[in-house]
Amino acid sequence: MNFASDNVAGASPRVMEALVAANAGSQRAYGADEHTARVEARLKEIFERDLSVFLVATGTAANALALATLCPPWGAVLCHAEAHVAEDECGAPEFFTGGAKLVGFPGRLGKLTAEEIAAHLAAPTGRPPHQVIPSALSLTQASEAGTVYTLDEIATLADIARRHGLGVHMDGARFANALVRLGVSPADMTWRAGVDVLSFGATKNGCLAAEAVIVFDRDKAAHMAQRRKRGGHLLSKGRLLGAQLDAYLADGHWLDLAARANAAADRLAAGLARLGCRIALPVEANEIFVFLPQAMDEELRAAGALYHPWVTSSLPEGVAAGEGEVLVRLVTAFDTAEAAVDRFLAIAGGQAAA
Numbered sequence: 001m002n003f004a005s006d007n008v009a010g011a012s013p014r015v016m017e018a019l020v021a022a023n024a025g026s027q028r029a030y031g032a033d034e035h036t037a038r039v040e041a042r043l044k045e046i047f048e049r050d051l052s053v054f055l056v057a058t059g060t061a062a063n064a065l066a067l068a069t070l071c072p073p074w075g076a077v078l079c080h081a082e083a084h085v086a087e088d089e090c091g092a093p094e095f096f097t098g099g100a101k102l103v104g105f106p107g108r109l110g111k112l113t114a115e116e117i118a119a120h121l122a123a124p125t126g127r128p129p130h131q132v133i134p135s136a137l138s139l140t141q142a143s144e145a146g147t148v149y150t151l152d153e154i155a156t157l158a159d160i161a162r163r164h165g166l167g168v169h170m171d172g173a174r175f176a177n178a179l180v181r182l183g184v185s186p187a188d189m190t191w192r193a194g195v196d197v198l199s200f201g202a203t204k205n206g207c208l209a210a211e212a213v214i215v216f217d218r219d220k221a222a223h224m225a226q227r228r229k230r231g232g233h234l235l236s237k238g239r240l241l242g243a244q245l246d247a248y249l250a251d252g253h254w255l256d257l258a259a260r261a262n263a264a265a266d267r268l269a270a271g272l273a274r275l276g277c278r279i280a281l282p283v284e285a286n287e288i289f290v291f292l293p294q295a296m297d298e299e300l301r302a303a304g305a306l307y308h309p310w311v312t313s314s315l316p317e318g319v320a321a322g323e324g325e326v327l328v329r330l331v332t333a334f335d336t337a338e339a340a341v342d343r344f345l346a347i348a349g350g351q352a353a354a
Contacts, residue, residue, distance in 0.1 A: 005331050051214055071136040075132055077101070110140070135167065138169045141175060175198070309326055
């Protein structure tokens with residue numbers, strides 16, 4: 001009953017088999033291998049356009065390198081105050097951009113709003129050259145609150161950014177979960193809506209350690225190869241990244257994995273709601289934020305359930321923990337078994353009936 005994170009899952013058997021197979025023999029180094037070439041071709045097909053792809057091993061590397069392509073050292077990245085780039089990357093975006101400033105906004109439900117971004121960009125900027133210049137907008141899809149931007153929301157925010165000269169980055173650590181939930185095409189959720197650079201996540205959804213920085217405009221990818229190398233994120237045995245993503249993308253495997261994780265989240269959320277627990281935020285991907293009675297929380301933990309208590313400013317207006325309640329985050333993964341969900345609910349149900 002480990003619902004602490006989707007990072008606790010291993011790799012999907014199909015991805016692991018591909019990785020082991022790629023280990024045999026020898027291939028060209030530094031991403032010049034056949035696996036990486038197939039990944040690049042698959043991504044062009046999936047996103048329905050020409051693009052540039054740079055494979056890395058971690059989401060933090062993908063985000064930091066992506067933002068560095070859009071934002072100069074004297075620039076500012078506009079993002080949600082609770083975005084992963086702002087709270088959980090140890091200053092990597094600031095470091096890789098050479099000192100850019102991250103400016104966080106407290107949007108409800110974990111999402112930026114067009115109104116707050118437009119107001120910020122329309123406000124006087126002070127006395128040049130004493131202030132940083134807004135240079136990039138970063139959207140997290142799905143958000144850290146487990147919510148998903150609609151296509152209209154992405155397009156509206158991207159249009160505001162573009163009118164003010166900002167590039168648009170999407171942190172897609174849970175990109176597949178959001179895509180499956182919306183039921184739209186990868187192209188529609190990214191470049192057609194105005195996204196310039198995507199951090200395409202796979203590690204949380206069935207890869208061992210593999211992400212991709214996807215740049216939709218090749219001109220914006222100038223010197224990205226050097227940036228990745230200089231940052232220490234160019235693997236000499238790049239085929240071991242390529243093999244993972246090759247298997248991940250083949251035959252829609254990545255979408256099937258995300259659908260499983262989302263279905264497990266739906267099952268768990270519905271069960272908790274039937275027990276009278278209050279779901280704090282909409283369940284739109286594979287994360288559940290729920291208020292548990294303290295006694296239920298203690299019983300679950302005593303039975304070995306793993307998950308995190310949570311503090312967030314993204315709750316809907318007027319929603320807060322009541323007396324004797326604790327807000328927790330539960331995360332499902334592609335390999336979350338129905339039996340684990342049902343056992344969790346059975347323990348919670350026993351306490352609810354007590």
